[in-house]
Amino acid sequence: MRVIDRTLAAPAFDALDRRSAPLCEDADILLVHPAQHLKTIRAASPAQGYRALDPDTHMSPGTLNAAFRAVGANVAAVDAVLSGKATNAFCAVRPPGHHAEKTRAMGFCIFGNIAIAAKHALERYGLKRVAIVDFDVHHGNGTQDLVWDDGRILFVSTHQMPLYPGSGSADERGAHDNVVNIPLKPGTGGSGFRTAFTERALPALTAHEPELLLISAGFDAHQTDPLANLNLTEDDFAWVTGQVCDIADAFASSRVVSTLEGGYDLDALAASVAAHVRVLMERGNG
Numbered sequence: 044m045r046v047i048d049r050t051l052a053a054p055a056f057d058a059l060d061r062r063s064a065p066l067c068e069d070a071d072i073l074l075v076h077p078a079q080h081l082k083t084i085r086a087a088s089p090a091q092g093y094r095a096l097d098p099d100t101h102m103s104p105g106t107l108n109a110a111f112r113a114v115g116a117n118v119a120a121v122d123a124v125l126s127g128k129a130t131n132a133f134c135a136v137r138p139p140g141h142h143a144e145k146t147r148a149m150g151f152c153i154f155g156n157i158a159i160a161a162k163h164a165l166e167r168y169g170l171k172r173v174a175i176v177d178f179d180v181h182h183g184n185g186t187q188d189l190v191w192d193d194g195r196i197l198f199v200s201t202h203q204m205p206l207y208p209g210s211g212s213a214d215e216r217g218a219h220d221n222v223v224n225i226p227l228k229p230g231t232g233g234s235g236f237r238t239a240f241t242e243r244a245l246p247a248l249t250a251h252e253p254e255l256l257l258i259s260a261g262f263d264a265h266q267t268d269p270l271a272n273l274n275l276t277e278d279d280f281a282w283v284t285g286q287v288c289d290i291a292d293a294f295a296s297s298r299v300v301s302t303l304e305g306g307y308d309l310d311a312l313a314a315s316v317a318a319h320v321r322v323l324m325e326r327g328n329g
């Protein structure tokens with residue numbers, strides 16, 4: 044969060060409308076998780092020290108609050124965009140969300156931030172179709188789990204395979220053909236990524252005609268990221284952001300809400316977020 048804040052403090056981002064993330068309501072989390080999950084997470088929250096939820100996922104005394112604000116940011120961003128106060132929004136949040144399943148925190152994720160944003164738009168604003176584009180290098184198994192049965196939500200994920208968490212093969216397609224998994228081989232690189240996205244993601248997004256575009260913006264597919272080997276660059280992240288904005292222009296009155304997922308080389312993370320946000324600013328209508 045510190046490197047992102049530093050990067051977005053540059054004069055190029057002076058025009059950004061910065062808002063602090065509010066705490067979410069329990070009801071927001073209950074849009075996608077059973078009450079038992081919220082209860083389990085609350086009970087696990089340590090008064091001091093750390094509590095392990097799984098081998099990767101730990102809670103400190105501040106985690107619960109941060110997780111509620113991560114959800115709250117996503118809900119507030121959808122509110123801002125669907126009420127016309129903003130064209131698009133980027134949520135710089137930790138913890139991320141796309142690995143959190145209905146009843147399981149995992150992979151640094153506690154609650155399904157972007158899936159909650161999707162359900163919030165559908166249930167509370169009456170939208171009929173939304174799409175989530177997840178270009179984090181890892182498969183968004185949690186988002187897939189949370190939206191599997193909901194044909195109103197198209198979930199499109201590009202990810203390296205094989206890699207954690209192991210799911211995300213192309214034959215996992217959702218209960219309503221609403222999941223499009225695009226696994227990519229290690230070493231794919233920007234050109235292969237763009238080809239796959241153009242050939243498989245764009246037709247699915249176009250066919251779905253989403254009224255709101257949501258992005259799980261993980262930047263760990265960057266070539267210097269220590270966790271994976273897809274070898275993308277800032278230019279590739281800017282490109283894919285532009286592609287999503289094009290779909291939003293065509294079907295969604297340009298409305299895009301993006302939320303931070305992974306990114307573990309801090310210099311690459313900062314530069315990639317800057318590239319992503321720059322495109323969102325250029326494409327936003329003021």
Ligand SMILES: [Zn+2]
Binds near residue numbers: 179
């Ligand atoms: Zn990731």
